[in-house]
Amino acid sequence: MSSGVENLKSKPANSFALGRFLRLRWERFLEESSFIRHYLWKYRASVGLGLLALVLVDLMEVVPPILLKESLDIAIEGKPLSQLAWIALVYLGVALAQAVGRYGWRIYLIRTGILSGRDLRARFSRHLFGLGASFYDRHRVGNLMSLATSDTDAVRMEIGAGLLVLADAIFYFATVPVAMYLLSPQLMLLAFIPLPIIPWLVIRNEREVHNRSEKVQEALGQLSAMAQEALAGIRVIKGFAKEDVQLGRFRAKGEELAGLSLRLARVQTSFGPTLDFTMSLGLVLLLFVGGKQLIDQPVDAAGAAVTLGTFVAFQRYIQKMVWPMAAIGVALSFYQRAVSSSKRLKAVLNESSDVSDRSEVMAVMPKGAWKTPGGVEFRNLGFRFPGNSIEVLKDVSLRIEPGERVAFIGAIGAGKSALLSLLPRIYAVSDGMLFIDGIDVNRWPVEELRRQVGFVSQDVFLFSETVSENVAFGLCEWMERDSEKAVVEKATQLAAVHDDVVGLISSYRTRLGERGINLSGGQKQRLSIARALVKQPSILVLDDVLSSVDVQTEEKILQGLRSRPGRNTEIVAAHRISTVRDADRIVVLENGTIRQQGTHQQLLADARGAYRIFYEQQQLKEDLEHYAEAVELQT
Incomplete structure (x- = not known):
């Protein structure tokens, strides 16, 4: 009695646990498949037409075994040959309809995958370009390249080929068993006895494929990042004769990826044969029991005639069921790879930029070409790099008037580059600390702010394009393209690089190597200055970009910068006294704070000041260098 009551109590509990399990699985599926469902809905018309063509093909797939059955029965019973001719014509019509249908689903479903991959890659790229510098400080470029290529391809394959394979398997399951039932219910049930084993195999395989796919995608991203980093630094590697070391690291990571891929392949490749074997058990039962019934009693329990044609048709249907069994494994493989890649892509797409436009941006913005006066003010500015607890700028207060040239000088790590990077909002700055012409930089639209500020970083980068295209990269959209050549040449003249460019093989049409490898360090710095000058910015910011050029x-x-037409504010950071001595004002930074400010002569007058000490150290260094040169000439 008590045991019966306990059983009754346990049933609702079991039902509740099952319901909760199914609900969690459904919620997980919705989260995992969000990318896939989004693009399937976006291209629903194409998907619908492709699935319609696939339904046509799979409906036609059940006809050939029936035609084969009828042909055998006609031949055995000695019926007129004309009936076989009609069956042959029907078979030809079915084959033609299937050919048209197969062409249709290839066109529509594969097209959906290709277009979805294009859209996802564009969305991912657009999001990357919108993220701030702090994001790239935390992520390796090679890993991002892997996300933009192999991971987007994994999602694309699921939307195209994955959907095709899964839908094909489902339609097979919906059509072939029906045809088998209509021929002989008893033989159908006999052939499907091993079927209940399949769901257990599917669930077990899905879990393993998901876990191993995640590890493979992670390893692939790491390998891509390592390859990109090694190729970018190939000259350093060669300079230190570390080719073998890098090759060993790359080989080790490649072997790790190969091992993980083989572990994944073992699960993927074993699934199809396992399902094939399971379905073959049904074929064994059909051969033994069905064959015996054909000999002993040519009518099954439901009263349906079991002829040799029926027996052969069943054998063909069971063989056709092998494909959807294998297709389930292929579809799961596509799906799990897409899920793993979607998870990695979402981790980046969920990142938000810390320098995006805010809702309270400037209400009125002039249209067309315009320039702001260029006044800059720092108010008790403090700054630390994202994810770093060390404050690199502390209580910086300074006002720069429009048209003024202000130079920052200080030792390495004093905070010069950090301060200048805040002007175009390369990094985010807190409200109320930095103003341009009286307006908080956070209220400026980012695009407009960067159009007004010409920022030249100490990390010089040139594209693998022509010299002219590199310099013209800084042109604003509103500028007349007809005058581009003249504007580019004027900018290179101001940057003192025009003569160098003319001396190249194809002058301004010379194509540069990666990062401008076929130019000297000084030429690259001067071209980057010309790129900023060509857009005629209101505020020109030069972050130690003259370190590789000689004093002359x-x-x-x-x-040239001081005499250029339309000149506005110039803010310069440097290590050399020669770079800053003619500035309207020199600001000495030390440990993130302003130590001194004034003209060159005013700062030199303070014998114990940081600028005077810095000046004397450089003078001593120059004297020693001149002395060494003189000694070398005498010897």
Whole structure:
């Protein structure tokens, strides 16, 4: 009695647990498949037509075994040959309809996958370009490249080929068993006895494929990042003769990826044969029991005639059921790879930029070409790099008038680059700390702010395009393209690099190597200055970009900047006294704070000041270098 009551109590509990399990699985599926469902809905018309063509093909797939059955029965019973001719014509019509249908689903479903991959890759790229510098400080470029290629391809394959294979398997299951039942219910049940084993195999395989796919995609991203980093630093590797070391690291990571891929392949490749074997058990039962019935009693329990044609048709149907069994494994493989890749893509797409436009941006913005006066003010500014607890700028307060040239100088790590990077909002700055012409930089639209600020980083980067295209990269959209050549040449003249460009093989049409490898360090710096000058910014920011040019060329560039038409504010950071001595004001930074400010002569007058000490150290260094050169000439 008590045991019966306990059993009754346990049934609702078991039902509740099952319901909760199914609900969690459904919620997980909705989360995992969000990318896939989004693009399937976006291209629903194409998907619908492709599935309609697939239904046509699979409906036609049940006809050939029936035609084969009828042909055998006609031949055995000695019926007129004309009936076989009609069956042959029907078979030809079915084959033609299937050919048209197969062409249709290839066109529509594969097209959906290709277009979805294009859209996802564009969405991912657009999101990457919108993220701030702090994001790239935390992520390796090679891993992002892997996400933009192999991971988007995994999602694309699921939307195209994965959907095709899964739908094909489902339609097979919906049509072939019906045809088998109509021929002989008893033989159908006999052939499907091993079927209940399949769901257990599917669930077990899905879990393993998911876990191993995640590890493979992670390893692939790491390998891509390592390859990108090694190729970018190939000259350093060669300079230190570390080719074998890098090759060993790359081989080790490749072997790790190969091992993980083989572990995944073992699960994927074993699934299809296991299902094939399971379905073959049904064929064994059909051969033994069905064959015996054909000999002993040519009518089954339901009263349906079991002829040799019926027996052969059943054998063909069971063989056709092998494909959907294998297709389930293929579809699961596509799906799990897409889920793993979707998870990695979402981790990046869920990142938000810390320098995006806010809702309270400037209400009124002039249209067309315009320039702001260029006044800059720092108010008690403090700053630390994202994810870092160390404050690199502390209580910086400074006002720069429009048209003024202000130079920042200080030792390495003083905070010069961090301060200048805040002007175009490369990094986010807190409200109320930095103003341009009286407006908080956070209220400026980012695009407009960066159009007004010409920022030249100390990390020089040139594209693998022509010299002209590299310099013209800085042109604003509103500028007349007809005058592009003249504007580009004027900018290169101001940057004292025009003569160098003319001396190249194809002058301004010379195509540069990766990152401008076929130019000297000074030429690359001067081209990057020209790229900023060509857009005629209201505020020109130069972050230690004259370190690789000689003093004479540096003087020529600085004089050209001061005399250029439409000149506005210039903010310069440097290590050399020669770069800053002619500035309207020099600001000495030390440990993130302003130590001194004034003109060159005013700062030199303070014998114990940081600028005077810095000046004397550089003078001593120059004297020693001149002395060493003189000794070398005498010897």
